[in-house]
Amino acid sequence: MKIGNLQINGDVVLAPIAGYSDVGFRAICAKQGAAITYTEMASAKGLYYDKAAKTLELLNTTDDEKIKAVQLFESEPFFISYAVKAPVIEKFDLIDINMGCPVPKIVKNNEGSALLNNIPLAKDIVKAAKDNTSKPVTVKMRLGFDTINAVEFALAMQEAGADLLTVHGRTRKEMYMGHSHWDEIAKVVKAVNIPVIANGDVESYQDYLDIKAQTGADGVMIARGALGNPNIFSQITGKEDRPLKDMMLEHIEIMRQFHNEHYVHANFKKHMACYCKGKRGNKEIKQRAFESKDLQEMINIIKESDIYD
Ligand SMILES: Cc1cc2nc3c(=O)[nH]c(=O)nc-3n(C[C@H](O)[C@H](O)[C@H](O)COP(=O)(O)O)c2cc1C
Known part of the structure; x- marks a missing residue:
């Protein structure tokens, strides 16, 4: 095109x-x-x-x-x-x-x-x-x-x-x-x-x-x-799929290069809900992410979870 x-x-x-x-x-x-x-x-x-x-x-x-x-x-x-x-x-x-x-x-x-x-x-x-x-x-x-x-x-x-x-x-x-x-x-x-x-x-x-x-x-x-x-x-x-967890963590890292932690934390919550959608155990993860007190806690939740593997 x-x-x-x-x-x-x-x-x-x-x-x-x-x-x-x-x-x-x-x-x-x-x-x-x-x-x-x-x-x-x-x-x-x-x-x-x-x-x-x-x-x-x-x-x-x-x-x-x-x-x-x-x-x-x-x-x-x-x-x-x-x-x-x-x-x-x-x-x-x-x-x-x-x-x-x-x-x-x-x-x-x-x-x-x-x-x-x-x-x-x-x-x-x-x-x-x-x-x-x-x-x-x-x-x-x-x-x-x-x-x-x-x-x-x-x-x-x-x-x-x-x-x-x-x-x-x-x-x-x-x-x-x-x-x-x-x-x-x-x-x-x-x-x-x-x-x-x-x-x-x-x-x-x-x-x-x-x-x-x-x-x-x-x-x-x-x-x-x-x-x-x-x-x-x-x-x-026809490209290779990437694991969701990798993409989520990189998504956050890129946002972090431009915005403060508070902004990224608040804005990534909406994406969390989307990334979790339809996955087993998604309700619990979503809830924990929404209740997380800062970005680092949200990152830990993503890293520890097996929901995205
Ligand atoms: C939450 C949300 C925000 C949107 N924001 C914009 C926007 O900023 N500019 C725009 O042109 N369209 C916007 N759209 C419309 C989408 O770009 C698209 O035209 C529409 O969702 C239909 O495509 P889809 O069926 O692939 O979602 C938005 C749609 C949604 C659901």
């Missing part, structure tokens, strides 16, 4: 996942074969204003990531034009714009999926990005807001200069209900001449094969299927 001038070696990518796509998780998934790894959505305004600390802590990267993608959300073209030139964005290979987030506090600010209902503004945002960076600019969209307008929207984004579209096959109204409509993603793939990444409900190698076959998309993005399961990328790409 080629995105603008950027050659991508592989066709399966890790999604932006707020609260989970931290620097450690992105590195581990990249090592298992994710060809592109996205930061969680970061506020373009947050980069502009002084109180950017919260935004900046989402934007750490390591060279384990093969293609580093930053995802921005914004409703005002001015802030996008500023953000794509911000020094902290320089290390990223591509810039993705969130046009799919369904959360009410984002939508009410005309950000995320609200843009699906405002094609002129969505186009201005893409143009503002394109006019101010030479990096590829991509859009992550849903099928529509209340009803489907994916083909019309996708064509408009292409016209505005987007270099690739990622399509999550649900409307905003559907939130996460039902199944991703892969047939609707296929219509977008047919309509545009830029590459498309298909997204929604890929939880296994078989799903990867099925979504590719049914959509004809150039790539596949995985979010929930990768949580607690970075080996989904090795299973798709």
